[in-house]
Amino acid sequence: MHSLKRAIKLKVKSELRYIRTLSTVSDIRIYEVGPRDGLQNESKFVPTDVKVELIHKLAAAGIKNIECASFVSPKWVKQMSDGIDVMKTIKRSPGVNYPVLIPNLKGYETAMKCNIEEVAIFPAGSEGFSQKNLNCSVEEGLKRFKEVAVQAVKDGLRVRGYISCVVGCPYDGPIHPKGIAKITEELFEMGCYEVSLGDTIGVGTAGSVQRLMREVLKVAKPENLALHFHDTYGQGLSNLLAGLEFGIKTVDSSISGLGGCPYARGATGNLATEDLVYFLYGLGVNTNVDLVKLIEAGRYISNFLGKMTESRVNRALSDRFKNHSDIVKIAACTVN
Ligand SMILES: CC(C)(COP(=O)([O-])OP(=O)([O-])OC[C@H]1O[C@@H](n2cnc3c(N)ncnc32)[C@H](O)[C@@H]1OP(=O)([O-])[O-])[C@@H](O)C(=O)NCCC(=O)NCCSC(=O)C[C@@](C)(O)CC(=O)[O-]
Numbered sequence: 102m103h104s105l106k107r108a109i110k111l112k113v114k115s116e117l118r119y120i121r122t123l124s125t126v127s128d129i130r131i132y133e134v135g136p137r138d139g140l141q142n143e144s145k146f147v148p149t150d151v152k153v154e155l156i157h158k159l160a161a162a163g164i165k166n167i168e169c170a171s172f173v174s175p176k177w178v179k180q181m182s183d184g185i186d187v188m189k190t191i192k193r194s195p196g197v198n199y200p201v202l203i204p205n206l207k208g209y210e211t212a213m214k215c216n217i218e219e220v221a222i223f224p225a226g227s228e229g230f231s232q233k234n235l236n237c238s239v240e241e242g243l244k245r246f247k248e249v250a251v252q253a254v255k256d257g258l259r260v261r262g263y264i265s266c267v268v269g270c271p272y273d274g275p276i277h278p279k280g281i282a283k284i285t286e287e288l289f290e291m292g293c294y295e296v297s298l299g300d301t302i303g304v305g306t307a308g309s310v311q312r313l314m315r316e317v318l319k320v321a322k323p324e325n326l327a328l329h330f331h332d333t334y335g336q337g338l339s340n341l342l343a344g345l346e347f348g349i350k351t352v353d354s355s356i357s358g359l360g361g362c363p364y365a366r367g368a369t370g371n372l373a374t375e376d377l378v379y380f381l382y383g384l385g386v387n388t389n390v391d392l393v394k395l396i397e398a399g400r401y402i403s404n405f406l407g408k409m410t411e412s413r414v415n416r417a418l419s420d421r422f423k424n425h426s427d428i429v430k431i432a433a434c435t436v437n
Pocket residue numbers: 138141171172173174175177178204205207208209223234235236263264265266298299300301302329361362363364
């Protein structure tokens with residue numbers, strides 16, 4: 102009887118904390134990864150002008166952080182081999198951040214030829230994925246990324262860290278949150294301003310995200326963390342809710358739900374940006390993103406790729422809704 106009462110008390114306490122946190126969710130920073138994470142897995146080469154147009158459309162929709170390219174080995178990911186051209190061609194809008202992904206000093210030197218302000222480094226949270234994705238151990242990867250981070254900080258750039266496979270790895274299975282917390286700490290020590298926790302194969306659930314957050318928040322503040330969910334098992338938004346409960350302020354997403362990693366077997370697209378924005382408007386968070394323009398950007402790239410959008414919101418909001426505020430009303434379930 103006593104333990105039942107205690108369990109009910111704990112449940113009520115946790116529900117109250119949840120409602121309190123969600124009612125104060127505001128200022129969520131959206132970090133769009135479509136032009137990089139979204140496209141890197143596409144087998145058909147996307148011409149530079151299409152990549153550039155997509156980036157312009159995202160910026161026009163009001164997205165303020167757009168990861169545009171990666172400077173990885175073209176032998177490993179051919180789709181990203183035109184990073185220099187992309188970065189040299191885009192017309193940069195004031196107030197928009199255009200980061201790029203960097204695997205090593207060679208990639209960094211190339212990226213520095215094209216006016217870069219932010220770089221992202223990406224160690225793996227598991228040995229198996231590190232070997233497949235970076236051709237080295239986690240420790241060796243961290244050493245290489247540290248060289249990049251130290252140089253970038255010296256050059257006055259912002260450095261973002263990703264950790265991939267934070268919940269599960271296609272080669273090693275479930276991943277313990279303690280190891281992820283340790284890598285998070287190392288990334289901050291290298292000079293990262295933010296660490297994005299990547300569920301690369303999308304196996305996470307609200308429960309595993311809670312366990313991860315409890316461990317990682319022992320070494321980091323929620324405002325310095327980002328969440329990067331692939332939606333393979335359809336858990337993206339519920340995982341995000343679990344993360345928001347801990348005060349997370351930055352969320353990665355990909356236009357039209359594109360995405361996947363060529364070296365992560367079974368990985369599918371990221372949480373779709375259209376779904377994320379609709380969800381945030383529903384919570385009363387004003388993202389300043391124009392949903393009509395965002396949906397157009399999603400359709401632009403899906404049409405080019407010849408596939409149906411993975412965004413449920415994009416699919417649901419057919420051409421009936423041409424007005425951003427009408428869509429926001431649907432999201433917030435408000436009536437005049
Ligand atoms: C790390 C390496 C380069 C090691 O690849 P390696 O083959 O071991 O490299 P190496 O150092 O032995 O060099 C071999 C050759 O590659 C060249 N090379 C070496 N580096 C570069 C470079 N930067 N740019 C251009 N060329 C390069 C180098 O110069 C050399 O050329 P050669 O002498 O034979 O002519 C390779 O494994 C690689 O590029 N991996 C990246 C794979 C990738 O892009 N994966 C997807 C991104 S990660 C991801 O999506 C997850 C994330 C971040 O989104 C989070 C999540 O979703 O959860």
